[in-house]
Amino acid sequence: MSDPAADEEHAGDTADEAEVRQANRRFYDAFEARDLDAMSDVWAHGDRVSCTHPGWRTLHGWGAVSASWFALFGGPQPLQFILTNERVAVEGRAAWVTVDENLISAEGSGTVAAMNVFVRTGDGWRLVAHHGSAVAPQGQRDS
Amino acid sequence: MSDPAADEEHAGDTADEAEVRQANRRFYDAFEARDLDAMSDVWAHGDRVSCTHPGWRTLHGWGAVSASWFALFGGPQPLQFILTNERVAVEGRAAWVTVDENLISAEGSGTVAAMNVFVRTGDGWRLVAHHGSAVAPQGQRDS
Numbered sequence: 119m120s121d122p123a124a125d126e127e128h129a130g131d132t133a134d135e136a137e138v139r140q141a142n143r144r145f146y147d148a149f150e151a152r153d154l155d156a157m158s159d160v161w162a163h164g165d166r167v168s169c170t171h172p173g174w175r176t177l178h179g180w181g182a183v184s185a186s187w188f189a190l191f192g193g194p195q196p197l198q199f200i201l202t203n204e205r206v207a208v209e210g211r212a213a214w215v216t217v218d219e220n221l222i223s224a225e226g227s228g229t230v231a232a233m234n235v236f237v238r239t240g241d242g243w244r245l246v247a248h249h250g251s252a253v254a255p256q257g258q259r260d261s
Numbered sequence: 262m263s264d265p266a267a268d269e270e271h272a273g274d275t276a277d278e279a280e281v282r283q284a285n286r287r288f289y290d291a292f293e294a295r296d297l298d299a300m301s302d303v304w305a306h307g308d309r310v311s312c313t314h315p316g317w318r319t320l321h322g323w324g325a326v327s328a329s330w331f332a333l334f335g336g337p338q339p340l341q342f343i344l345t346n347e348r349v350a351v352e353g354r355a356a357w358v359t360v361d362e363n364l365i366s367a368e369g370s371g372t373v374a375a376m377n378v379f380v381r382t383g384d385g386w387r388l389v390a391h392h393g394s395a396v397a398p399q400g401q402r403d404s
Contacts, residue, residue, distance in 0.1 A: 166348070166350045168348070168359045168376070170359075170374045170376065170394060172394065173394070173395070173396065173397035174374070174396065174397075175361070175372070175374055175396050176346070176359050176361070176374045176376075178346075178348065178359070203319070203321075205309070205311070205321065207309045207389070209353070209354050209355040209380050209389075210352070210353035210354045210355060211352050211353045211355075212352040212353060212354075212355030212356075212357075213355075214355075214357075214378050214389075214390055216311045216313075216319050216321070216390070218318070218319070229318070231313045231317070231318055231319045231392070233311070233313065233319075233376060233378075233390060233392045235357050235376075235378065237352050246350070246352075246357075247357055247359070247376060249374070249376045249392045249394065250394075251313060251315065251316070251392065251393075251394030251395075252316070252394075253316065253317065253318050254316035254317075
């Protein structure tokens with residue numbers, strides 16, 4: 119997913135924004151690689167983390183969230199993403215990213231609208247909330 | 262939607278958590294009342310706000326977001342919500358809320374999993390991002 123042209127676009131990022139963008143990429147790298155250890159490193163661990171996979175109820179706490187990644191990575195369907203419309207906002211020790219996950223899989227393609235919330239810890243920015251939802255083919259288009 | 266028993270549950274809230282919870286309730290009150298002025302007061306206004314309605318692409322910026330509420334409130338379908346599983350997390354001047362919107366309308370019922378991000382401004386906590394997604398009937402259940 120490395121894209122020098124995309125990196126160039128973000129030359130105006132603050133240091134925090136650049137770090138959050140890197141943390142967000144690490145999340146999708148771990149997702150694509152189906153790498154549980156890398157995914158675990160991306161997230162904060164604790165009761166307040168949450169994860170809403172497309173069509174799922176929200177899962178609360180690192181135990182339930184990590185179990186969902188274990189289940190997803192054990193599934194039959196490797197995913198590739200092309201990320202577009204990635205926007206980063208930082209507010210003190212917290213940040214949120216909106217991004218479109220353009221999925222390519224053996225079963226077809228589709229777009230998931232995602233929001234990821236990060237918190238700055240002693241070990242850098244960690245994911246505390248992920249929410250993804252499928253964009254309906256007839257859904258409202260971003261203008 | 263006022264529920265004294267639910268308020269009792271949150272007696273352990275910090276002052277910030279209580280304020281965020283109030284801001285979150287104001288969002289749903291404005292949504293139910295189809296009150297554009299109240300909805301406008303709930304949100305921060307600016308380029309970085311975003312809104313992802315169920316099945317929609319993410320809308321960016323207050324112009325696009327406010328237009329979507331104008332369109333939704335002009336629609337034929339009043340909505341009522343019963344909010345459950347509301348969880349508030351505060352990190353400095355930012356906060357996020359996960360909540361299940363249990364919808365009751367003339368066309369039936371359903372659950373939308375939502376995440377709302379708030380930022381503390383000089384005028385109190387303001388909504389900067391809303392993301393809602395329909396929970397599939399066969400969707401994974403929260404444990």
